[in-house]
Amino acid sequence: MREIPRDILIEVMEDVIEDLHGHVHRVSDLAVNLGTGLGLAEQDLDRLALAGVLHDVGKIHLDPSILGKPGPLSDSEFELMRRHPELGFAMTRNRLDSKVAEAILYHHERWDGAGYPFGLTAEEIPILSRVVLVSDAFDAMTSVRAYQPALPVDYAVNEIRSNAGTQFDPQVVEIFLELASMEMLPLELIA
Ligand SMILES: [Fe+2]
Secondary structure, eight states, X not given: OOOOOHHHHHHHHHHHHTXXXXXXXXXXXXXXXXXXXXXXXXXXXXXXXHHHHHTTGGGGGSOHHHHTOSSOOOHHHHHHHXXXXXXXXXXXXXXXXXXHHHHHHTTTOOTXXXXXXXXXXXXGSOHHHHHHHHHHHHHHHHSOBTTBOOOOHXXXXXXXXXXXXXXXXXXXHHHHHHHHHTTOOOOOOOO
16 A cells, blocks of 8 residues: 555644644644653553644534634534534544543543533543643644734743643643743744
């Protein structure tokens, strides 16, 4: 079989999802660095690399007018948006390692139970999802979005610090802050 350039497939996915070139690679890189700091096994680092790239793949099913909307979503639009973890799980569960599919399913669960789709708390949430959540949150804040300009790195780091124990796993945040202090956070290059 001839080789298919996989990066192009990832770019196509990014185009469809949110015009977010590079986002998924930064999420993936930071997730692997966080996982390394947490002492996760090689196999889990491989899973994080893949889950980081595919965490939002379920958004392919959503209406582009919702994905690219500048400004807040209506309640019904938000309800649709909240389905993307389950859609992504359905797309990957029979194709990938089950732990990668689960990392996608739970990547919007919060440490305090206020996340979705299930409202799991703390260690009920797989560690791979807790790592992707922090990584995704940081990149969402520091890259340009339809609904906001890129926020300063210091602001994003402070947001993550102050949400340790509510939104985020405190142990993951600890490693994140270590990476931040060493200036090892991946950033979007804004032209
Ligand atoms: Fe997501």
